[in-house]
C-alpha cells in the first residue's frame with residue numbers, strides 16, 4: 001500500500017519529460033507488481049540473474065534497465081530482457097553486448113557510465129576513455145548497439161554544491177560527445193543521473209532519467 005502512496009507523491013515532483021526508473025533491486029516481485037499496478041513500467045536492477053528471474057516472471061511490457069556493474073560473462077542473462085544498459089564502462093563489455101544483442105535479434109540501447117564522484121570506488125570512464133571507445137574501429141562495426149547517452153553517480157555526501165558540480169560535469173561531457181560524435185544521432189539524448197537523495201538537483205541539471213529505489217520501495221536491508 002505504501003508503494004502506491006510513495007509513487008504518487010514522487011511523481012508530483014518529477015516533470016513528465018523525465019523518465020522515472022524504479023530501482024527494484026533486492027525487492028520481491030510483489031513490490032514490483034504493486035508499482036506496476038500503479039502505472040510504473042520502468043524498473044532498474046543491478047544483478048544479472050535477479051533481472052533475468054524477475055523479467056521471466058513479471059509482465060512482458062515492463063522496460064528493464066540494468067544499472068549495476070556488468071561483467072562480460074553475465075551479459076547473456078540480461079540480453080533477452082533488457083531495454084537500456086546504463087553502466088557500460090569498457091569496449092570489452094560493449095562487444096559482448098553487441099554479440100548477445102545480435103543473437104537475440106535485437107538492438108540494445110546503452111549508456112556510457114562516467115566517473116563523476118570523488119570516491120575511488122565508483123566505476124566509470126573519463127572523457128578520454130569514452131572518446132577512445134567511440135573512436136575505436138571495433139565500436140564502429142557494432143551493428144546491434146544504440147549508444148543513447150551517459151550515466152553517472154554523484155558522491156554520497158550532504159554537500160549540495162559538490163553534487164551539483166558533479167552533475168554539471170556529466171552534462172558538459174554529454175554535450176561534448178553530442179556535438180563531436182552524435183549530432184546526427186537523435187537517439188543519443190539521455191543523461192541518467194539522480195537517485196533518492198539527489199534526484200531534484202539532477203533534474204535541475206538536466207537529467208532525463210532518474211533512478212530511484214528507497215523513496216519508492218523503502219530502505220533496502222543491505223547496502224546495495
Ligand SMILES: *Cc1c(COP(=O)(O)O)cnc(C)c1O
Nearest residue numbers: 023067195196197211212213214
Ligand atoms: C541502488 C541504485 C540506485 C537507487 O538508489 P536509491 O538511493 O535507493 O534511490 C540508483 N542508481 C544505482 C546505480 C544504484 O545502484
